[in-house]
Amino acid sequence: MTAAPAVKVRSVALPAEHGGWGFVLEPILLGLLVAPSLAGLLLGMALLGMFLARHPLKLVIADRKRGRRFARTGLAERFALLYCGLAAAGILGAALNGGLEILLPMALASPLMVMMLYYDFSGRSRDALPELAGPVGLAAVSSSIALAGGWPLPPALALWVLQSARAVPSVLYVRARLRLEHEKDTNRTLPLVAQVAGIAAALALRLAQVAPLLAVVPLVVLLARAWFGLFRRVPTPAKIIGFREMGYGFGTVLLIALGYAVKV
Numbered sequence: 001m002t003a004a005p006a007v008k009v010r011s012v013a014l015p016a017e018h019g020g021w022g023f024v025l026e027p028i029l030l031g032l033l034v035a036p037s038l039a040g041l042l043l044g045m046a047l048l049g050m051f052l053a054r055h056p057l058k059l060v061i062a063d064r065k066r067g068r069r070f071a072r073t074g075l076a077e078r079f080a081l082l083y084c085g086l087a088a089a090g091i092l093g094a095a096l097n098g099g100l101e102i103l104l105p106m107a108l109a110s111p112l113m114v115m116m117l118y119y120d121f122s123g124r125s126r127d128a129l130p131e132l133a134g135p136v137g138l139a140a141v142s143s144s145i146a147l148a149g150g151w152p153l154p155p156a157l158a159l160w161v162l163q164s165a166r167a168v169p170s171v172l173y174v175r176a177r178l179r180l181e182h183e184k185d186t187n188r189t190l191p192l193v194a195q196v197a198g199i200a201a202a203l204a205l206r207l208a209q210v211a212p213l214l215a216v217v218p219l220v221v222l223l224a225r226a227w228f229g230l231f232r233r234v235p236t237p238a239k240i241i242g243f244r245e246m247g248y249g250f251g252t253v254l255l256i257a258l259g260y261a262v263k264v
Helices: 009-013 019-034 038-066 073-098 100-121 128-148 153-181 189-207 213-231 238-262
Strands: none
Touching: 009 038, 009 073, 019 038, 019 128, 019 153, 019 238, 038 073, 038 100, 038 128, 073 100, 073 128, 100 128, 100 153, 128 153, 153 189, 153 213, 153 238, 189 213, 213 238
C-alpha cells in the first residue's frame, strides 16, 4: 500500500500570492498609526483572520466539489475554523470595546468583499473586477480603525479614499505591467489616468481639510513609477514587481501617517 503524501502545513495555512498581504496590512497599519486603540487592534486582527481564512476555505470548497477528501482537506477545515474564529473574536471584541458604529465603513464595504469572495471561490480571482473590488473593500478597515480611535466620520472616511487612491491604480499598473512582461498588448494609459484621478481625490480631501497635503506626495511618486514602468520598462520578474509594489504601498502609508502627525 502506498502511503498518503505528507501535506505541507504552510501550503494549507497561508495563501500563495504575495500581493494580497500588502492590501491587507497597509490599511491596518495606517489606521493604527494615526489612531491607535485596542478596538482598532482587534479590527486589524479580524481583517487578518478574514484574509487568512480565504485560502483554506477555497481548498475545502474545491475538495467538496470533487466529492472527495484528500490528505489536506481536514487540515484545511481546521485552519478555516481557526481563522474564522479569529475574525469573529476580533469583530466582537472591537464592537464591545468601541461600539457598533465603528463597523460602519466595513459594513459599507461588505458588498465588495462578497463580490471578491464569489469570484475567488468560483476560480476567477484573477479577473479585473475582483482584483479591484478586494483592495477597495479591504481599505475600509482603516476608516473603522480611525473611528475606533475616536476620529469623526469625515476624516475617518478620508483614509478609505486615500487607500483606494493607492490601491486601484496599483492593481491596474501591475496587471498592465505583467502583460507587457509576457509580450502582450495592454492599455498603458488606464493606470496613469487612474493614478491622476487618485491624486485629484487626495487634493480634494486636502481642500476639504480632512487629509494632509503630504498624502499627495506618494501618489505623485506612484504616477512617476507607473509612467517609467509602462513606457520605459526594464524587463523584471513578476515576483520583484510584486515586492516593489509592497514597498511602495508601505512607503505610502508611512508618508500619509506622517502628514497627519505633523499636520502638513
